[in-house]
Amino acid sequence: MKNKGISAIFRNQIFIPLAALLLLAVFNLVADPEFFKITLGYNAAGNPVLSGYLMTILDYGSELAILAVGMTFVTAASGGQDISVGAAIAIAGSVILRVLCGRDSRPETLRTSFLVAFLVACVVAALFGAFNGLLVSVFKIQPMVATLILFTAGRSVAAWINNNELPIISDPRFAYYGGFIPGIPVPTPFFIAIAVVIVTFLLLKFTNLGLYIQAVGINQKSSRLNGLNPTAIKFLAFVLLGLCVAVAGLIKVSRLSTINYSVIAKDIEMDAILAVALGGNALGGGKFNMTASILGAYVIQFLTTTLYKFNVQSDALPAYKAIVVILLVVFSAPTVREWFKNVWKKIVPAKTAKEVA
Amino acid sequence: MGKEILKLRNIHKYFPGVKALQDVDFTLREGEIHALMGENGAGKSTLIKVLTGVYAKDKGTITLEDKEVSIKSPQDAQHAGISTVYQEITLCPNLSVAENMYIGRSDKAFLNWKSMNEGADKILENLKIPAKATMQLANCSIAIQQMVAIARAVDMDCKVLILDEPTSSLDEQEVAKLFNLMRDLKSRGVGIIFVTHFLDQVYEVCDRITVLRDGKLVGEYEIADLPRVKLVSKMLGKELDDMEDIKGETKPYEGSIMKEAPVFEAEGLYSDAGISPFDFHIGKGEVNGFTGLLGSGRSECVRAIFGADKILGGTVKKNGKQVKITKPIDAMKAGIGYIPEDRKVDGIIGDLSVRENIILALQVMKGFFKPFTKAQANEFAEEYIKLLGIKTASADTPIKSLSGGNQQKCIVARWLLTHPEYLILDEPTRGIDVGTKVDIQKLVLKLAGEGMSITFISSETDEMLRTCSRLIVMRDRKVVGELNGDELTQTMIMNTIAGGESSEK
Numbered sequence: 001m002k003n004k005g006i007s008a009i010f011r012n013q014i015f016i017p018l019a020a021l022l023l024l025a026v027f028n029l030v031a032d033p034e035f036f037k038i039t040l041g042y043n044a045a046g047n048p049v050l051s052g053y054l055m056t057i058l059d060y061g062s063e064l065a066i067l068a069v070g071m072t073f074v075t076a077a078s079g080g081q082d083i084s085v086g087a088a089i090a091i092a093g094s095v096i097l098r099v100l101c102g103r104d105s106r107p108e109t110l111r112t113s114f115l116v117a118f119l120v121a122c123v124v125a126a127l128f129g130a131f132n133g134l135l136v137s138v139f140k141i142q143p144m145v146a147t148l149i150l151f152t153a154g155r156s157v158a159a160w161i162n163n164n165e166l167p168i169i170s171d172p173r174f175a176y177y178g179g180f181i182p183g184i185p186v187p188t189p190f191f192i193a194i195a196v197v198i199v200t201f202l203l204l205k206f207t208n209l210g211l212y213i214q215a216v217g218i219n220q221k222s223s224r225l226n227g228l229n230p231t232a233i234k235f236l237a238f239v240l241l242g243l244c245v246a247v248a249g250l251i252k253v254s255r256l257s258t259i260n261y262s263v264i265a266k267d268i269e270m271d272a273i274l275a276v277a278l279g280g281n282a283l284g285g286g287k288f289n290m291t292a293s294i295l296g297a298y299v300i301q302f303l304t305t306t307l308y309k310f311n312v313q314s315d316a317l318p319a320y321k322a323i324v325v326i327l328l329v330v331f332s333a334p335t336v337r338e339w340f341k342n343v344w345k346k347i348v349p350a351k352t353a354k355e356v357a
Numbered sequence: 358m359g360k361e362i363l364k365l366r367n368i369h370k371y372f373p374g375v376k377a378l379q380d381v382d383f384t385l386r387e388g389e390i391h392a393l394m395g396e397n398g399a400g401k402s403t404l405i406k407v408l409t410g411v412y413a414k415d416k417g418t419i420t421l422e423d424k425e426v427s428i429k430s431p432q433d434a435q436h437a438g439i440s441t442v443y444q445e446i447t448l449c450p451n452l453s454v455a456e457n458m459y460i461g462r463s464d465k466a467f468l469n470w471k472s473m474n475e476g477a478d479k480i481l482e483n484l485k486i487p488a489k490a491t492m493q494l495a496n497c498s499i500a501i502q503q504m505v506a507i508a509r510a511v512d513m514d515c516k517v518l519i520l521d522e523p524t525s526s527l528d529e530q531e532v533a534k535l536f537n538l539m540r541d542l543k544s545r546g547v548g549i550i551f552v553t554h555f556l557d558q559v560y561e562v563c564d565r566i567t568v569l570r571d572g573k574l575v576g577e578y579e580i581a582d583l584p585r586v587k588l589v590s591k592m593l594g595k596e597l598d599d600m601e602d603i604k605g606e607t608k609p610y611e612g613s614i615m616k617e618a619p620v621f622e623a624e625g626l627y628s629d630a631g632i633s634p635f636d637f638h639i640g641k642g643e644v645n646g647f648t649g650l651l652g653s654g655r656s657e658c659v660r661a662i663f664g665a666d667k668i669l670g671g672t673v674k675k676n677g678k679q680v681k682i683t684k685p686i687d688a689m690k691a692g693i694g695y696i697p698e699d700r701k702v703d704g705i706i707g708d709l710s711v712r713e714n715i716i717l718a719l720q721v722m723k724g725f726f727k728p729f730t731k732a733q734a735n736e737f738a739e740e741y742i743k744l745l746g747i748k749t750a751s752a753d754t755p756i757k758s759l760s761g762g763n764q765q766k767c768i769v770a771r772w773l774l775t776h777p778e779y780l781i782l783d784e785p786t787r788g789i790d791v792g793t794k795v796d797i798q799k800l801v802l803k804l805a806g807e808g809m810s811i812t813f814i815s816s817e818t819d820e821m822l823r824t825c826s827r828l829i830v831m832r833d834r835k836v837v838g839e840l841n842g843d844e845l846t847q848t849m850i851m852n853t854i855a856g857g858e859s860s861e862k
Contacts, residue, residue: 208720208728211713219706225665225697226771227686227721287708 129242
């Protein structure tokens with residue numbers, strides 16, 4: 001019985017990100033327990049804030065988690081990945097600034113409320129998502145190739161939206177979204193991520209989104225013969241990712257209260273894809289586990305933060321992440337898992353035999 | 358009889374919770390064609406996979422030409438002289454015939470293209486396979502592709518050739534060609550293991566039969582000692598008397614078929630799949646069928662009815678009212694269900710559970726914003742698992758881990774759940790075991806008795822004769838005739854398929 005329980009844990013998809021998380025935690029605990037220290041301090045505005053490595057993970061892992069949600073949908077439905085996420089974030093961020101500031105890059109008063117600016121960004125980001133979705137679903141271009149277009153052009157489009165100027169928002173309230181709300185010491189992105197996750201799970205519970213996306217991702221032909229419209233469903237997945245991008249864009253521009261077109265959210269798509277993979281989801285599409293993807297996002301951030309703590313240059317980060325990718329790919333390969341299962345089988349009966357003796 | 362080249366003794370194979378093979382013996386002699394028979398799930402595929410190194414056996418010995426061999430991978434099997442040709446073609450369609458025959462076999466970095474092509478042509482000619490070495494494989498018919506796969510296997514100097522359901526996608530002439538090739542190889546001393554569901558074919562080419570049931574060996578028989586009925590009863594483990602007369606058991610639908618407007622009516626319907634416009638109608642409680650050779654357009658006709666291909670023209674009436682069917686969902690909403698020919702490609706959603714596969718069509722009809730609760734879905738699934746006797750560990754099991762017959766039952770369940778007025782079954786019995794075949798035929802007649810209209814397609818004519826009261830005959834993508842009542846005989850069908858002249862004789 002006990003044996004069965006253990007193998008069930010091994011088989012569960014959540015096992016992969018959990019094991020990775022545990023591994024990282026143990027490593028940090030051994031290397032330097034300081035890593036887990038959280039201190040309550042006050043920021044420049046005199047508001048209480050919690051700080052520490054774990055808070056950084058919570059903060060930056062949250063924007064990644066939001067993107068991982070959308071990326072999971074796209075991956076499951078289309079069997080490919082959207083690599084234009086970073087560029088699309090630049091566009092969404094740029095739109096928010098443009099709507100708030102108008103033509104004046106140093107406005108005294110904002111032209112409209114944050115909500116309106118955010119909604120406009122949602123529409124624009126959804127439209128760019130729709131553009132990608134159109135290429136993939138209607139024109140049947142491979143997702144990575146299709147999104148390469150926006151990946152290449154997106155940052156220029158973002159700069160063009162604001163005439164290549166760098167608007168700055170002086171209203172301190174704008175910084176709440178990527179920072180702290182006065183009186184609440186936990187970073188706001190975490191709450192935004194929770195909101196996104198709740199909406200996602202409601203969507204999965206009260207609609208057939210999950211079933212349809214998985215059905216289309218696994219077998220497009222037979223989905224069609226069951227009355228589904230695979231084109232529309234793939235398209236929808238890209239639009240959903242677009243909405244996630246708008247949310248991440250808000251957090252990103254709020255962090256700086258301005259934008260840097262070439263650097264904002266750079267390479268974030270790779271982390272988002274990695275989160276989906278670390279969650280044990282097949283990058284070839286089909287079945288997905290949203291919880292595992294979200295957990296995967298925080299694990300990726302855990303890794304990044306750990307590397308930063310050990311003073312790894314930001315230029316060298318990708319190389320370390322590559323090692324993780326290699327390990328991930330190797331350990332999720334069926335042959336390796338089979339091998340581990342066999343080894344496990346050999347160990348366990350040996351143990352029980354001893355116990356009996 | 359030739360000497361024994363391959364001996365499997367006391368083979369055991371366990372999967373978690375399942376004893377897939379228990380103490381199975383199998384013997385193959387030189388120059389014989391040996392049929393491996395059994396229902397789906399009897400252990401045929403497992404035995405083949407153990408023999409070819411895909412699975413590791415848990416117990417037992419494999420002896421090849423008096424030497425015990427250990428086969429740990431398909432490569433080992435190949436080196437030992439055991440070649441396999443699978444049901445699905447496992448060659449590369451984008452390469453040439455010669456490339457496919459030689460791929461992965463050279464240990465040199467460079468190839469001599471000329472000698473490779475010449476070598477390939479020689480083998481093809483030797484085996485009388487009508488293909489050229491330089492042709493692209495994708496341009497060859499499925500039968501030729503299968504033969505190329507065999508040629509590849511044979512050229513690798515094999516002593517044992519395993520053919521796993523090689524005929525399931527071939528038409529009669531192609532099967533005949535394949536059999537000639539098999540007989541040719543047999544005369545060269547190759548031992549052939551032939552796995553198939555077609556009983557006719559077994560009696561046509563095989564010398565000996567080994568029957569498995571529930572992972573155990575039932576016995577090995579000379580073909581002459583085992584008449585067909587006995588073979589079926591050995592496979593099923595019971596006497597089979599109801600094969601012939603199932604029509605008598607179920608009552609036809611009471612109520613006049615012709616007085617009411619037809620349940621479904623099509624005029625001049627055609628699609629982009631290359632069929633000529635055809636007229637069609639079906640009454641309440643009627644069972645009719647499209648017959649014709651594989652590729653005659655019978656599947657394309659029912660696909661057009663269901664809106665599965667792009668409709669190019671024609672009018673469609675449902676219960677006398679004109680409806681527009683351009684995509685499957687339209688047909689579903691009009692009360693039409695369709696069980697497609699290719700279960701793997703068009704039917705199952707492999708990674709999803711049995712439950713999700715069963716509720717899918719009804720769920721889609723119900724709507725995006727109205728998912729069934731888990732309890733409802735479970736109830737539906739359990740009901741149909743029981744009703745159709747689907748053998749599955751649970752409703753949560755991924756459908757792809759079920760045997761072919763049980764997968765098909767899930768697809769049938771999926772459409773029965775939508776309670777269609779008109780159900781189309783395209784080759785529902787292909788590649789599934791005899792027991793399930795009879796189950797499905799009985800079910801068709803029972804449903805028709807309850808007033809459902811059914812179109813049934815099968816490659817096996819006797820199956821059609823047993824179930825249908827009217828047959829539409831197709832040739833070269835055209836409807837060429839319709840057979841009713843007394844005309845429903847094997848000869849009449851053959852004659853109509855063959856064409857006008859021979860039917861006058």
